[in-house]
Amino acid sequence: MNVDDYSVVYSQGNENYPENAIFINEISQGLDIIQNSDKSLKTKESNIEFRIKEKVVQNELFNTQDKLITSALNNTDTYATLTPLQTLPPISTMSEKFLYGSQWNEACSIDVSNSSSDRNDVIDSRSLSFNTPINQSHFPKLCIRNITLQRRQNHNYADNYMHSEKRKIFPETAKSILQDTLRFPVINNNEVQNIVEKNILEFTQCSKNKEDNYINSQIVGHSNPIEEIKFIDDFSSTKTVLTCPSLKKYPVTPPPKENHKSISLKKSNVKLGTDCVFEKHVASTSLGEGANIEIGRKSQFTKIDESGNSFPLPLQITGSTAQVFSDFNEESFTSSTISNKGNKCSYSDLKSDTISYQAVPSTKLQDEAEDREEINTKDLAQRISSELKRYSIPQAIFAQRVLCRSQGTLSDLLRNPKPWSKLKSGRETFRRMLKWLQEPEMQRMSSLRLAAAQEQRACTFVNSKQEFTRISADRFSFKNSFHVECLPLMCTMNTTSNHEC
DNA sequence: GTTAATAACGTT
DNA sequence: AACGTTATTAAC
Numbered sequence A: 001m002n003v004d005d006y007s008v009v010y011s012q013g014n015e016n017y018p019e020n021a022i023f024i025n026e027i028s029q030g031l032d033i034i035q036n037s038d039k040s041l042k043t044k045e046s047n048i049e050f051r052i053k054e055k056v057v058q059n060e061l062f063n064t065q066d067k068l069i070t071s072a073l074n075n076t077d078t079y080a081t082l083t084p085l086q087t088l089p090p091i092s093t094m095s096e097k098f099l100y101g102s103q104w105n106e107a108c109s110i111d112v113s114n115s116s117s118d119r120n121d122v123i124d125s126r127s128l129s130f131n132t133p134i135n136q137s138h139f140p141k142l143c144i145r146n147i148t149l150q151r152r153q154n155h156n157y158a159d160n161y162m163h164s165e166k167r168k169i170f171p172e173t174a175k176s177i178l179q180d181t182l183r184f185p186v187i188n189n190n191e192v193q194n195i196v197e198k199n200i201l202e203f204t205q206c207s208k209n210k211e212d213n214y215i216n217s218q219i220v221g222h223s224n225p226i227e228e229i230k231f232i233d234d235f236s237s238t239k240t241v242l243t244c245p246s247l248k249k250y251p252v253t254p255p256p257k258e259n260h261k262s263i264s265l266k267k268s269n270v271k272l273g274t275d276c277v278f279e280k281h282v283a284s285t286s287l288g289e290g291a292n293i294e295i296g297r298k299s300q301f302t303k304i305d306e307s308g309n310s311f312p313l314p315l316q317i318t319g320s321t322a323q324v325f326s327d328f329n330e331e332s333f334t335s336s337t338i339s340n341k342g343n344k345c346s347y348s349d350l351k352s353d354t355i356s357y358q359a360v361p362s363t364k365l366q367d368e369a370e371d372r373e374e375i376n377t378k379d380l381a382q383r384i385s386s387e388l389k390r391y392s393i394p395q396a397i398f399a400q401r402v403l404c405r406s407q408g409t410l411s412d413l414l415r416n417p418k419p420w421s422k423l424k425s426g427r428e429t430f431r432r433m434l435k436w437l438q439e440p441e442m443q444r445m446s447s448l449r450l451a452a453a454q455e456q457r458a459c460t461f462v463n464s465k466q467e468f469t470r471i472s473a474d475r476f477s478f479k480n481s482f483h484v485e486c487l488p489l490m491c492t493m494n495t496t497s498n499h500e501c
Numbered sequence B: 001g002t003t004a005a006t007a008a009c010g011t012t
Numbered sequence C: 001a002a003c004g005t006t007a008t009t010a011a012c
Helices: A018-022 A027-036 A171-181 A245-249 A364-372 A377-390 A395-403 A407-415 A427-438 A441-461 A463-475 A482-486
Strands: A006-011 A049-054 A069-072 A081-084 A109-111 A127-129 A146-156 A162-168 A199-206 A216-220 A228-232 A239-243 A262-266 A300-304 A310-313 A315-318 A321-324 A354-360
Touching (some): A377 A395, A377 A427, A395 A427, A395 A441, A407 A427
Parallel strands (some): A006 A069
Antiparallel strands (some): A006 A049, A146 A162, A199 A216, A228 A239, A262 A354, A300 A310, A300 A354, A315 A321
């Protein structure tokens, strides 16, 4: 069946499962799942009902390929089904209740993974998200900023390898985060009907401990202090405003305007993946097509859509690698890397033809907080040494790609680490080591690998380096990390591109 | 041939 | 002095 020919009716939430309100995921994935799955998905906990209906009502408000999504209360037992839908009512009768229908369709997706699967780490399936900026004036009802709740599921593979995976969060945890961590008032069933508008808050949960998936949660990627979230009941038109005092703790001062430089690239002009160069730890940023770039450690990328709406992208800068998460699903996970002295970069977005990114300088508070952190250099050097040995990572590779230093320098630092108090600018190198060490294993490897790929590409443009790169790329492997072999290259070269790194 | 350690030296 | 690079070398 063709997704384009079907409408999806989405219903969720009842008094037993008010927390259903909070789940987010890519709808396109969900549609795939719908297509490929049995028509009766059932889950124990979920009371979501999905219906697929042939032929969306044609209306000038709707593009033909749009999917109509509506929501409805479901007070039956907890289940999820995919059932053929009766004929939809005319659009005119729906516009009152579902007046946001067409807007969602631009990029929305529904995820309906089946939580009754054997795997006990399967994610709860109740999720809904909207990537598309929703025009507030058209849809005044949609007041909720996008909330993304995730958890990381750690898989313990052989050889002590631990893989951290982003997943949707369990409803209980989501509720707990909202109520306990963020101190939202208790969510009751009148507040269940929620629509998520935009990426403002993202929660990631990651674990330092294999046994515990819920050690810490943090807020990333928000650009504006969010103080309230409104839940709307579409059927009773009641509004519930939840204020969130603790979010005020995370103000982000808008940077001076002159520091904003945005780039705009056509899709055809760039390669897949987002590359950039992170070289100096400065809080200023300059971006441009194929231009030099410097990203501060706490810089932030902001995605700007055609309407000028901006929303922050999670950006993680670790060691010499900067990763920009252009979206939350793993597929569009993009990242950026460093080259030793190069400064070229390029951007792309997998979804839209044109996209703008802005780099936003960090706040002073954040930087100062980091600077105050003391590092036990001796211990760190020890740990780095053993990690390099463990994965058979040559000093030269690590030094160059993660630290942007020479092999000799790294060797010296590892063997004769100076105490933190005696370091000046050299602290930065140790910070990078620590950052790298703190990354999840997969990211660490991809940092190194991405840098290698980038280097390889650079060498197709720079002849003098060609031999070196070829050799290092061929020879270098992470002996104890099967992941590297499995992972596809995130940066692939587009032959028509001239955005070398 | 590859890697890590080290000496000698340049830059700020 | 602090911090880094390059060249060299010994060990594997």
